Amino acid sequence: MDSTSLEKRAISPASQETMASSAGPESATKKVKLDHELDKSDLKAEDEIQDSRNHGIARVKAEFRIPKSEHSSTESAPRYENDDESELAGREDKSKRQKRERGQNKNRKFGKAQDTIKICDTVKNGETCSHGDQCKFEHDLTKYIASKPEDLPGNCPVYEAIGYCPAGIKCRWMYSHWSKETGTSLFDQPKKAAAGYELNRVDREQQLILQRKKFPTPKSDLILPYLESIKEENIVRNNGSMTNEERADNIASYVESPIRPSEKKRLNYSRVKILSPLTTVGNLPFRRLCREFGAEITYSEMALALPLLQGSKQEWALPRTHTSEIGGFGVQIAAPKPWQAIKATEALAEYCNVNEGGLSEVNLNCGCPIDLVFRSGAGSALLDSHTKMLRMLKGMNAVSGEVPITVKLRMGTRDKNPIAKKLVQRLVTEGDVAAITLHGRSRQQRYTRLADWQYISETAQVARDTFNELEDKNKDTPERNPVWFIGNGDCYSWKDWWDAVENCNVDSVMIARGALIKPWIFEEIDSKQYLDKSATERLDMIKRFAHLGLEHWGSDEYGINNCRRFLCEFLSFSCRYVPVGILETLPPKLQDRPEKWKGRNELETLLGSGDYRDWIKISEMVLGPVHENFEFQPKHKSNAYEKE
Structure with a gap:
């Protein structure tokens, strides 16, 4: 990538030609002059416009x-x-x-919104309550319905979408799907059969297994001692307290984990439109909205590994997905210790609907800058613990079955010490990740200043060169899956996206705040125009x-x-x-x-x-x-x- 392209992106990903056509005939005239030589008055005008943009001002029409x-x-x-x-x-x-x-x-x-009278769920669903008179909830449906506020106008959106309403008589549009004659909720069977549904639901029994620490993790139990032995061998080797003969015997005693998958599902991130994992706002309804606007890959909100293993209802709500996301949904997790990340990955592979396409990848968050996450040793703290991160990813890859493992990074933890190039080289060499996403800021920057796409481009080239070198050295071994490289940061328009894909060596761009502000950005990328x-x-x-x-x-x-x-x-x-x-x-x-x-x-x-x-x-x-x-x-x- 030449320096001129990157310099243009630092100012704006827009080509001067499109900027000119957007602004009108006068700008088009200036475009012609720019191709040759601007006179002083034009230079002054362009400098004033660029100066206003550099000062962070979005000019609004008078x-x-x-x-x-x-x-x-x-x-x-x-x-x-x-x-x-x-x-x-x-x-x-x-x-x-x-x-x-x-x-x-x-x-x-x-x-919290609460009913004046709380109805018993069993009675609400037309069943007989096993607690009888001892039940503390109301059993009289007529009394409960009379206590409800007046229905909201219109029809129930849920009933119209999926052919039935799970809320039943508790619905605020109850009478749009309630039969007074039979005293039951209505069902539209054809619509219900054709409707989508949610995947990766963990039932009460599965939660109890996790909460009681009875969830079996045979794959993790096998790989963790192996990873620990590698760690101990490295410590002894670095201390220099082992002779060459002892070191050779020690290495020979290690057995490569027999559970490492030989084949993973292949990912394809070539120019696909990706919605980033988003805290709070990246919920299932928002992801579905972005899907309708053209997003092809979506991610869960970041889930913490330990609460997943503890059977937290709130944490297990995060990996839940919808059939509209099948084939392109990843669950992102964060963990400070390898055993947490590895066992949580095994739990996800077991409890998520992998066969139905409810889990396309498990993504390890190594870029979250939040203090609470960083101080625990998770998120971007792993950027300062390369060995721990690599052991995490190797273990996750071993227990995830056919589900690929991916990773999301930042440039480093400090502004003046970017380490992503060196780290990416090791990640590609180890071969445990199917895709790498790099956010072009350090942890210290958080979200201040522009993302460094020059560094993203250079790191993407390092990943590509490393992969090609390994392929040349290992021509006799089975072909490895490609390691996709995705850029992230300051993608706010279709021009940002296309400029990065065409000029910055990346396979695709992950969009975060740009989609929060205008979810139809994915439509703009497809049409290559502002909407x-x-x-x-x-x-x-x-x-x-x-x-x-x-x-x-x-x-x-x-x-x-x-x-x-x-x-x-x-x-x-x-x-x-x-x-x-x-x-x-x-x-x-x-x-x-x-x-x-x-x-x-x-x-x-x-x-x-x-x-x-x-x-x-x-x-x-x-x-x-x-x-x-x-x-x-x-x-x-x-x-x-x-x-x-």
Whole structure:
């Protein structure tokens, strides 16, 4: 990759030609001059535009700007932060920044929605309660139905989607699928038979096995002593306390694990559209939404290995997937110790619906920068423990059966000490991973400053060269599966994606915040153009997310409450989207902050609001009025500002 291409990407992945055509005839004229020589006035104009972009300003067309005189004196623009990222330094006066609320709202509470009268589940499902009069729940269906609030308008979205409603009489749209004559819920058998369903469900019996530490791990029990012996041999060798003869005898005594899979399912990441694992917002409904927009590979939220082994209900909810994700769904785990990662991988391979396509890969997170994860020795802490990471991956590969193992890295833990090149070389040589994803930032950077795609490109080339060298040396051995290399960081437009794939040596690009802000980015990648979604189309997208959420969390009061909470989390990112139709310059950049703007209509202005109370108002447009117990606090204090 030449330095010119990388220099252009550092500024913008957009070609000058497309920028010119997007901006109009005058820009097109400037494009012609750029191909030859610009005069001084043109250079000054280009410098001013580039200077504004470098200062992080997204220029909005004059008719959509809000004059400073109209800004509320008490209103503070919301900060643009991710779940993990450090707060980006603004360009306001220092004294103003100090007055702004900072950090996260820890120990957030969302309130629980509860029925006035709690119905017994067995009676609700038409069965006879075995506890009889001793049961503490209500058995009188008529009494329970009378205590419920009035049904929400319209038909039950879950019943319309899958032909039945699991919530039954607890559904807030009960009468749309309830027969008064028979006193039972209705079923649309053809629709039910054709509907998709969720995979990787762990039942109560399986949870109890894990919780009681009775889950058998024969493969892990065999590979762990072998890996430990390798570790001990390396320690003795490095200390120099073993003679060459003793070392030779010791190595000869080791037996390669007989359970290492000789064949794994082949992955194909050549130019596929990948949604990154996302904390909180990367839930199943959001992933399904991205799938509908064209994402081909999706990942679970990061699951911690130890809670998985302990049978945690909340942790086992993370690997759950939907039939729409079959063939391209990976579960990401994090662990500080090899035995945790290896045994959790064996549990996933056993309990997930591998044969039905519910698990395409297990991904080891070696890049999470969160302090809590890092200090435990997991996530990006493994970047400083190469030997431990390699033993983890070797063990995971041995126990996962036909499921491939992949890994996600950062450049290193410190800015001035990137180690990914050296580490990637070892990973490819060991042959235990099917794909490597590199985020172009260090752990110290978190999400500040632009991702280093120069370094990603160089590391991808190291991976390719290493693999080719091994293939040349081992021509007589069976062909190895290719090691795919995926880049990650600052992919916010279709131009970013295509520029990386075509110029940065990567097989594909993993998209994170770009998809959170506009999930239709995958459509833009396919069409190779910006899509100016109208406010109505975006509201329909929000409604679709809500319906997918009800299908996942339930259409009763509790499920609606849960769905509303995650919808507000989603809106905390989507509100950052500035419609391309009101921007002066394209492409939009992730780090650019727009001037105060108003939309082309009231709905567009509302969808761009950073006030969390407006997010709740939007949720009421698709989920009905909020429950009296519902509460929502933004993840970051800076989003919880008050308006006059």
